[in-house]
Amino acid sequence: MQYKSISADGHVNEPPELWTKNLPAKFRDRGPRIIETVKTKGHAWIMEGQSRPSPMGFSSMYTRGSKRFDRASLIDSFKQIKDRGVRYEDVFPGSYDAKERIKELIEDETDAEVIFNGVQTVWNGIKLCPDKELSLACYKVYNDWMVEFQETDPTRFICNATLPTTGLKDCMDELRRCVDMGLRTVQLEAYPSGDFANPSPEDDKFWAMCQEMDIPVNLHVQFFFPAGDLLSKPTAEAVAEMKQKMKTTRGLDVSAGHFNTVVQRLTSTGVFERFPNLKFIGSEVHAGWVPYFMEKWDESVRRNRSEWTQPLLPSEYVNRNVWFVYTVDEMGAENRYNIGVDRMMWGPDFPHSSSCWPMDYQVGREVLERSGATESEIERIMWKTCADIFKLPYDEPSRLSKAA
Secondary structure (H helix, E strand, O other), rough: OOOOOOOEEEOOOOOHHHHHHHOHHHOOOOOOOEOOOOOOEEEEEEOOOOOOOEEEEOOOOOOOOOOOOOOOHHHHHHOOOOOOOHHHHHOOOOOOOOHHHHHHHHHOOOEEEEOOOOOOHHHHHHHHHHHHHHHHHHHHHHHHHHHHHHHOOOOOOOEEEEOOOOOOHHHHHHHHHHHHHHOOEEEEOOOOOOOOOOHHHHHHOOOOOOOOOOEEEEEOOEOOOOOOOOOOOOOHHHHHHHHHHHHOOOOHHHHHEEHHHHHHHHHHHHHHOOOOOOOOOEEOOOOOOHHHHHHHHHHHHHHHHHHHHOOOOOOHHHHHHEEEEEEEOOHHOHHHHHHHHHHEEEOOOOOOOOOOOOHHOOOHHHHHHOOOOHHHHHHHHHHOOOHHHHHOOOOHHHHHHHOO
């Protein structure tokens, strides 16, 4: 089999009745549900322990891109995106219906897709739910649905299990359960221990399990998104409000969960040294920043060797253990040799607002062609590395190069 494109980053919008129908009876009245208020102006998620609802908006695509890629039309499509005021009947049905998703992928010229959760919306409440038993039950309901979604067409869907933030044992137990049900990859919403900011020695049990099972681990952008309603207007009052929320809830350092920070902490604490075959993927983290970041990190280590305890340079671990998924990244395409052609994967982020559906493939290919990428480099970035990591079988392409 030959592929044209495989998206390393796609999302769902969780069905509005997913938890009200499938949670154990004792949790159904307390779990996630859809509401609509004057302030949300449309559908929003709420659950027990969540002070403000999370409205549908940026994570829900409801407009079509133009049939030709150009900056003006892309900017115009973004002007139509709203941070609230969206209802489920407005969004593409493929974001929650697997059969409809197949139709939308075909129209987008995408052969297969790695699927992540809806990111914000409902997950704001689940991740910070004070009742760990309720939170864990919510993760399990979602992962059961991911199994059903993938089973609709396992050759086209590679669905992530979203692992719980309720502690190491829960995280490892759910990993095993999901793999036993047929899921082939996982996404983390915190370190395996449940800490949003720092890795711990006990996490090694989880990393060892992932390496042994050859399960890729994904981090989508960062570990943590603020709970409750998004602060759409960055006013002084809003900043002060968020600082106060951090003090009165869990005192979270949101920047500690950013992908580059997580990679630094995993590398410096020896995770990639102890688990050389661990696959760690940053989804929607883009790649243009990587060469400069690695240059300065290596330089810092060379200058301060007394503070670096690992036998390899940071770049050597990253080049072996880490991959980067981008949406549209002109700088990354231009610097593909400095990043590593085989370290980059294309993922248009459908159906989120940064997607150019139904021309995602056209945009992705045009960006690479404009950078001078060869046909085999385009194949490598737009599908082959993704197929290798997630074990999708294929026939070798007729055109080969060193990059392939």
